[in-house]
Amino acid sequence: MASRLRSTLPLIRCITRTSPGSHAPVLAGRSMNYATTATPKKDVDVKVPFALFGGSGNYASALFIAASKANALDKVEAELLDVVAASKKSPIFSQFIKDLSVPGKTRQKAVEVIFSEAGFSNVTKNFLAILAENGRLGSIESIAQKFVELTMAHKGEVKVIVTTVIPLPAEEEKQLKETLQEILGKGKTVRLEQKIDQSILGGLVVEFGQKLFDMSIRTRAKQMEKFLRDPSIFDSL
Incomplete structure (x- = not known):
């Protein structure tokens, strides 16, 4: 076509x-x-x-x-x-x-x-x-x-956007879809869309509906930096 x-x-x-x-x-x-x-x-x-x-x-x-x-x-x-x-x-x-x-x-x-x-x-x-x-x-x-x-929505499909640094291997993609399918339950079908974003440094970000699961190295690094910059941590040492 x-x-x-x-x-x-x-x-x-x-x-x-x-x-x-x-x-x-x-x-x-x-x-x-x-x-x-x-x-x-x-x-x-x-x-x-x-x-x-x-x-x-x-x-x-x-x-x-x-x-x-x-x-x-x-x-x-x-x-x-x-x-x-x-x-x-x-x-x-x-x-x-x-x-x-x-x-x-x-x-x-x-x-x-x-x-x-x-x-x-x-x-x-x-x-x-x-x-x-x-x-x-x-x-x-x-x-x-x-x-x-x-x-x-008519077919009960849920679009899930997965952001990674490199494309997910076929086996990992399959496991992720199975896990997401369990979370969504019966009556829904996962429609996975992969996005590549090297700025996240590693890990992955999963988005569907109004939910966001950010498991990227970039976010973890920022959380660690914020934690280390907290003065109360060192005051107790």
Whole structure:
């Protein structure tokens, strides 16, 4: 999916080039007509796992409901992450989603062509077209992040961020996941994300939910320094 998306990105230059005296995008000398393909509605009462606020939160919540009704949560999540990855790897695409000087209808039609070529689902494609028309494509990373939070909550997954100096060996990662799974209990699934930060000097930092377990050498060193600087320690000697 990601490779197909990358191969379609050069289309942006052609699609967003408007013909003289017209706001309709031109591709290979041919005017492109935009048409949305509506996803069939299902009489299913879908609720978001938790409330999100702000523009990105509202968009993510609306997309979650639409993807749930289409039974396409996993596919839509993967497609959103592909778009975010493309925006980071392609300067052309990054500029396109941030450039509000391009008319909204032109951006909308460009998105329709690009993501149709990439084989995206109708739910994602139509959602991105709405973002394009409303000038909100620049918020795609924030929206995708919030959407992933909703899908994880829906599936009972808990994101655990583990920060270390070097990547954890496979066996240690397995043991850590098993320990965290015991802490979280049944009904929850650990979704481990590793981060590398050499400034912690050693040990590890584990974050999930509102909990933080800092077992880094850096923090221990600071605690020891604070302890040694306490005058009362030496007064009693």
